Amino acid sequence: MPPAKSSFRRRIRFSGRWRWLGKLVYALKAIWRRVRISRRVTYLFGPQYSPSRQLIEIDITYACNLHCLNCNRSVTQAPDHLHMPVSMISAFVQDSIGRGIRWQRIRVLGGEPTLHPEFSAIIAELLRYRQWCPSCRIEVVSNGYGDAVKRKLDALPNDIWIENSNKTSAIQPTFRPFNMAPIDDPAFAKADFSNGCAIMQDCGMGLTPLGYYPCAVAGGIDRILGAELGRSRLPADHDQMLDATKSLCQLCGRFQDGHFIPKPLRSPMTEVQMSPTWTELYSQWRLRRLSHAEKDQQLEPVSAERSGKS
Template sequence: MRVLKFMHHPLGYHFAPAQDQIEIDLTYLCNLRCNNCNRSSAQAPESLHLELEQLRQFVVDSIEQGRKWKRIRLLGGEPTLHPQFEEVFGILDPLRSLYPDMKIEVVSNGYGEKVRRKLQALPKNIWVENSSKQGNIQPHFGPFNLAPQDTWWHRWVDYRHGCSIPQECGMGLTPTGYYPCAVAGGIDRVTRQGNGRERLPAKDDNMRDLMNRACRLCGRFRDGYFVPYNLRPPLDEQLTSQSWQKIYLNWSELKNKNLATKE
């Protein structure tokens, strides 16, 4: 009810991105191919990495805007597979010096020897969230690829409300720019819209225009709030609605065309 179009004006938007947290997708490369991956690292695999220059600019912009980040999460894809992964922490150091309480966290699948070695070599002041995945089936994942826009009852919702993810985890910085959440950046990569903001958005920019484009495709919009794992029905298969079938088909056709041009 709260996200219906006619409810917006009296009550305002339901969710807003946290302004003191950010999720940075270092790469879309991953050594797993999980069903329902919300970065499409399995459905549309690509070695697309965040440029270190983007990270340097993020630090400069953060200082200029006086952003006191409470938490910076580094993820992806599998973040440890970024080709310059070790250099990332030195680039973030100026922020750490300004705000010693800032938490830097690496979110990893913990899968395979190479990934585990990289995690072990991390500086001691870096937090690690290791999901210790063992394979491609993640029964607690939600159906990311069931696009709300493919169901008639979403016809009357205002997608600019977003969901609780930006509110709980902050905005996203990805190889294609800034978004209200990192999931929206992953959607923009495969839809090739190129909509991300190029520089760190001002604090009053909640990027509602980008939510409007991404949330209509994102299965997470259906829940709104986080649903505890024990209350979800287990999901053992990849579920893909019509819009996403078309998006992945276009994505792979374009990729093959680009490959053919290069040869």
């Protein structure tokens, strides 16, 4: 793969002999985070983070050819083949140009984005945006797993950046716990969840098949919760989406750290970690799916009759 497509890499490492320093710095950051997200401090200073207006992540599908443990889009825990219609990308491009929004970076991900049946059409729409905003960097974030995915990546134009995590297994020891809901942890009893976390700033606002969210992870949570908190159009600048952060961040394990932790400082995660709220949410999601499928089956003969095909 040519260097122009190579991965975006974090520069902070804190490995080897500097590990102790990293541990100290991040222990202090953790203490500050706990203070900053308390209701009292949030009341005084407002939320610690707000959704980015320069970076955006677009989850174009929840289909994936890997089923990693602790996936933060619930691809393994709640498999679905929900794809974003190309018309949503066209509306995003139209709204962005119409409102003069110059995104610094647009990342396309999922699920595994190359598995979207209209992947090429989506990239073409985003390139249309870049003709209007040439400084925008368009990235595809892929697991790089399997020949079909690799062929799609190779076929991308050279000026699309590729962040390829080259996954080879469902076990991802450097993942952070996603399904450990802070509301299940008494340590967060006094937290104000509207604080969100650094992902809103570092990765950007989220656009998913269900709409716009403070971050793409939040959209993935709402797919399971079914609260329909996404915005159908690009949020206005004054819309901090606080209703979404309040409801969705209380379920998100990423709220606990609140910021990026360098890989050498993370405890390896090799098993599923799930708190009781998430076990219940996935069970409710499965029941909803079952009931929708039953309703669809009951409706089928009626539509056939109406269409004169019975």
